[in-house]
Amino acid sequence: MTDHDNIPDRDAGINGYQKIDRYNPELIKNLSAHYHEVLKELGENPEREGLLKTPERMAKAMLYLTHGYDLNAKDILTSAMFKEEYSQMVIVKDIEVYSMCEHHMLPFLARHT
Numbered sequence: 001m002t003d004h005d006n007i008p009d010r011d012a013g014i015n016g017y018q019k020i021d022r023y024n025p026e027l028i029k030n031l032s033a034h035y036h037e038v039l040k041e042l043g044e045n046p047e048r049e050g051l052l053k054t055p056e057r058m059a060k061a062m063l064y065l066t067h068g069y070d071l072n073a074k075d076i077l078t079s080a081m082f083k084e085e086y087s088q089m090v091i092v093k094d095i096e097v098y099s100m101c102e103h104h105m106l107p108f109l110a111r112h113t
């Protein structure tokens with residue numbers, strides 16, 4: 001497996017509200033500073049109560065949306081292999097694809113049927 005330290009743990013919130021963030025704190029700090037400025041440029045007040053943690057949330061969201069850069073497709077695909085007596089073609093359908101548009105950094109979802 002590759003290093004997944006930047007990937008939020010899906011089970012992090014299961015034990016009550018003891019959510020464990022597994023992000024690189026230095027990276028979060030740097031990205032948050034930029035998002036703080038983005039909010040200001042957009043005419044928002046990042047110091048108002050509702051937005052205080054928004055730059056950090058934006059940083060974590062972007063790291064989550066781009067965590068695939070740290071994954072190895074070959075490792076993932078080979079981890080799903082197993083022996084089977086069946087020798088006919090196997091078709092895998094309804095594969096969901098999540099990615100981001102590189103021109104606008106907007107997330108999108110596709111389904112391959």
Ligand SMILES: [Zn+2]
Pocket residue numbers: 101102103104105106
């Ligand atoms: Zn786009």
